Amino acid sequence: xxxCLFLVCSLALANLAPSTQSKDPSTxxxxxxxxxxxxxxxxxxxxxxxxxxxxxxxxxxxxxxxxLGTMLYEREQFAESRDLLRRFVAQxxxxxxxxxxxxxxxxxxxxxxRSLEHLQKSRDYGLGDRKELxxxxxxxxxxxxxxxxxxxxxxxxLFQMKSEGYQEELLLEPxxxxxxxxxxxxxxxxxxxxxxxxxxxxxxxxxxxxxxxxAEKIFHDIIDAYPKEPGVxxxxxxxxxxxxxxxxxxxxxxxxxxxxxxVAARLRLAQEYARQQNFDAALPLAKExxxxxxxxxxxxxxxxxxxxxxxxxxxxxxxxxxxRDRAPELARIRWDLVRAYNxxxxxxxxxxxxxxxxxxxxxxxx
Amino acid sequence: MVWVLPFLLALPLxxxxxTAPASPSFADVxxxxxxxxxxxxxxxxxxxxxxxxxxxxxxxxxxxxxxxxYYEQDRFxxxxxxxxxxxxxxxxxxxxxxxxGLCEYETGKYDxxxxxxxxxxxxxxxxxxxxxxxxxxxxxxxxxxxxxxxxALYLLDKAAQHHGPNPLLVEAIGxxxxxxxxxxxxxxxxxxEIVWLAGTASVSxxxxxxxxxxxxxxxxVSHYGxxxxxxxxxxxxxxxxxxxxxxxxxxxxxxxxxxxxxxAMIQLALAQASLREKLDEAENNASxxxxxxxxxxxxxxxxxxxxxxxxxxxPSVGELQRAAKLAPGSARVHFQLANAYRRLDRMxxxxxxxxxxENLKDKQEVFATVEEKLMDVSDQREQPK
Numbered sequence: 166x167x168x169c170l171f172l173v174c175s176l177a178l179a180n181l182a183p184s185t186q187s188k189d190p191s192t193x194x195x196x197x198x199x200x201x202x203x204x205x206x207x208x209x210x211x212x213x214x215x216x217x218x219x220x221x222x223x224x225x226x227x228x229x230x231x232x233l234g235t236m237l238y239e240r241e242q243f244a245e246s247r248d249l250l251r252r253f254v255a256q257x258x259x260x261x262x263x264x265x266x267x268x269x270x271x272x273x274x275x276x277x278x279r280s281l282e283h284l285q286k287s288r289d290y291g292l293g294d295r296k297e298l299x300x301x302x303x304x305x306x307x308x309x310x311x312x313x314x315x316x317x318x319x320x321x322x323l324f325q326m327k328s329e330g331y332q333e334e335l336l337l338e339p340x341x342x343x344x345x346x347x348x349x350x351x352x353x354x355x356x357x358x359x360x361x362x363x364x365x366x367x368x369x370x371x372x373x374x375x376x377x378x379x380a381e382k383i384f385h386d387i388i389d390a391y392p393k394e395p396g397v398x399x400x401x402x403x404x405x406x407x408x409x410x411x412x413x414x415x416x417x418x419x420x421x422x423x424x425x426x427x428v429a430a431r432l433r434l435a436q437e438y439a440r441q442q443n444f445d446a447a448l449p450l451a452k453e454x455x456x457x458x459x460x461x462x463x464x465x466x467x468x469x470x471x472x473x474x475x476x477x478x479x480x481x482x483x484x485x486x487x488x489r490d491r492a493p494e495l496a497r498i499r500w501d502l503v504r505a506y507n508x509x510x511x512x513x514x515x516x517x518x519x520x521x522x523x524x525x526x527x528x529x530x531x
Numbered sequence: 532m533v534w535v536l537p538f539l540l541a542l543p544l545x546x547x548x549x550t551a552p553a554s555p556s557f558a559d560v561x562x563x564x565x566x567x568x569x570x571x572x573x574x575x576x577x578x579x580x581x582x583x584x585x586x587x588x589x590x591x592x593x594x595x596x597x598x599x600x601y602y603e604q605d606r607f608x609x610x611x612x613x614x615x616x617x618x619x620x621x622x623x624x625x626x627x628x629x630x631x632g633l634c635e636y637e638t639g640k641y642d643x644x645x646x647x648x649x650x651x652x653x654x655x656x657x658x659x660x661x662x663x664x665x666x667x668x669x670x671x672x673x674x675x676x677x678x679x680x681x682x683a684l685y686l687l688d689k690a691a692q693h694h695g696p697n698p699l700l701v702e703a704i705g706x707x708x709x710x711x712x713x714x715x716x717x718x719x720x721x722x723x724e725i726v727w728l729a730g731t732a733s734v735s736x737x738x739x740x741x742x743x744x745x746x747x748x749x750x751x752v753s754h755y756g757x758x759x760x761x762x763x764x765x766x767x768x769x770x771x772x773x774x775x776x777x778x779x780x781x782x783x784x785x786x787x788x789x790x791x792x793x794x795a796m797i798q799l800a801l802a803q804a805s806l807r808e809k810l811d812e813a814e815n816n817a818s819x820x821x822x823x824x825x826x827x828x829x830x831x832x833x834x835x836x837x838x839x840x841x842x843x844x845x846p847s848v849g850e851l852q853r854a855a856k857l858a859p860g861s862a863r864v865h866f867q868l869a870n871a872y873r874r875l876d877r878m879x880x881x882x883x884x885x886x887x888x889e890n891l892k893d894k895q896e897v898f899a900t901v902e903e904k905l906m907d908v909s910d911q912r913e914q915p916k
Contacts, residue, residue, distance in 0.1 A: 225574070248606075248608070251604060251605050251606050252606060254604075255573065255574065255604040255606065256574050274716065275715070275716040275717070276716065278699060279605065312698070313698045314698055347724075348698065348727060349723050349724065349727075350720075350723075352720055353720045353721075353723035353724070355721070355724050355754070356721075357754075393753075395750065424746065425742065425743075425746055426735075426742070426743040426746055426747075457740075457743070460695075
């Protein structure tokens, strides 16, 4: 029985590695050379077998962890590539590509929180001139941000990808999902709304490209086809607020009838009323938005702006300070504070914020 | 909520046995290992801890730190092996059971993970708040996978109340409410929306935001109203919001879609009992549920309650006693049983049940049914040690 098994194993090995069977290397140096040669000659099965062999001799062998991890990733053996890359980055903590392949592997094993964290790390450490890898990383980061309901961050990244020449067709679904605020991956889009999502993506791309009329038409088409779906009136409303505010207000109100917990719709509406100096109309909307999402800095910012507009400087400053503490790099909040402090006669506080703004707008030496 | 353990390496090592090093070389190695760890030179620390363990295989502290570093690096197979050795070499290894469970979850050894989480809970769930959060969350995922949905919801709802909305929590709660025996990593992708909608509604209800909960439940019904458990779920939201009429309508709708849904029958009976109406029908509903799921403590509680309202005290006591046996830690079962005894003038029994209720009543405010959750605890107690 044992002999039979041995024969089976030998045969399998023989089939896998005809070219290296007769002169199997035994030291790590020999294995490394042979594995690289196999790799260069596209004899991946041989290379994989040799890298595995090398890792048995030296489990923390960087070269083996990296090449075996990436080769298994290419073969869609994601759990194994993930485990190898985890060992690799444990020793090479600043390797952007290492974190990238790890994060992409985790994306495929559906460990989304870890994947996002590790892909963000890969961006922090940089991917050098690996353009294709960078594109994959950016795409997956964007779709994961949406899945974790960080829609605005996802859209910022997707628009950045668009401006860098990323293929628009590939951005349609991620952008559509973020713009109608559905926390799904493109593969998770319900079949009956894939068209809606793609239309929303196309409309958002038109907005980003300055093609307002085209965008307006697309958004009207979405509403005609999906009038009761949450998010679609918001899209049109946000566009119209910039050109025909009264129509924009109507769409936002319609959105709030369909999805009363839509925080962004409340905020946009509150901001529009504040712009029109109608602070009485803005205040309940801003308060409700904050009640719905007390962690969101923008809710504190808008409520602060409205309260200051209503001459409630104490309450307004308090909200604006909360917003500033949560989003310290946002100049708009600090400008709000400068004005509010000045109105309240708090000159030194206003000066402090001005200095912070100057610091924010100073060119980054890096 | 923090679902990973960034502070793991700062955990105090209170539970380890301190085996005194015997040889200078061991002392030197262990000292250098600790120094490397403290200075976050982890690859070097790993090598040194391995070296120390080779010199002294019973060095439990070495196993602990090795496991901890591996865990921090998401190297779960290696962490699992180290924690196993730690448990074997340390007389006080309680928190390590949670880490073992977490490693086993990550390596797909789900039965072992369940066992270790259970062992850990029986030892009083020791550890930092981060460890407790992560371990209970993963245990809840496994309870859902096992089909113990109410117990999973009990744990997840406590997390939702404590930490607020969180996409991972939303997904986990959605799976449990819809009674999908899956993990977040392996449920069918076409179920993503239904899980998200149910999870968001439930998390909103946990935060007492029933307006938002019903908004999402309405979206759920509009897209998936023909699926099992969807109307049951919406009915529960109404029930928690004390809208019994609406709740009844949803439970009835659920029973049209899934006529064998015992949970919907029980909840319908409870809603009817709550309104003191259609008690004969309520009795039938509870009885039918028990004919499908005879060991359901909530079913016996519902039937006992309905019988009590009908003035059938003796049979009511029988049902409530059965419920108390199945769910000994349920405050409301003891409360109702006390009521039934009082009606029968069994005053010493009444006093005993009342005292039990008083001891347990702080556990009443939970989103999931306490009975089933505590039934799980009684299951654990019966496990051999």
